[in-house]
Amino acid sequence: AQSVTQPDIHITVSEGASLELRCNYSYGATPYLFWYVQSPGQGLQLLLKYFSGDTLVQGIKGFEAEFKRSQSSFNLRKPSVHWSDAAEYFCAVGLGGSQGNLIFGKGTKLSVKP
């Protein structure tokens, strides 16, 4: 069965430090890959997505993610974290076609120290 693993439940980084959030997926083919951010009491905002092509994807708010087929990973990165980045981050896999729903990881909560 398809699955998404985010191994880090909670990460704390200092403001200005770099960030990497891990995501691994289990699927037989190349899925559609997404990163969403959810601020407290808010809905989901799409940060970036990968469908095909260049494996390094640029998103909003200075985020990027790299698809590595050999590692079944799609890790999210940001070179310099801002206090406003504190939120919950979800990695998701979309299977496409008639199985159009997304499968979400359990999320990683990011805290930012001043």
Add this chain to the structure above:
Amino acid sequence: SAVISQKPSRDICQRGTSLTIQCQVDSQVTMMFWYRQQPGQSLTLIATANQGSEATYESGFVIDKFPISRPNLTFSTLTVSNMSPEDSSIYLCSGQGDYGYTFGSGTRLTVV
């Protein structure tokens, strides 16, 4: 990308009652989905809302508890029936189109 208006944004309901959540999309989407996010948890798919026909439910979710309608390509409702405190969650709708996926802002439901 499409914009989804979801309402209500939050509600506090008595156990045993029902609540209907509405989602309106500003453009046609091919598929619509309903998710549940229990406190501190990730999103779990409840069902796929099919236009003009019965929704397709995931394991653990049944139509009697979560009836869903989708009368056209831009509108869907989810009803949480005979609520209990265990139904306290955030419920989100999602639309899939050529642009990818978009989500409503969620309905935060508290059952007392």
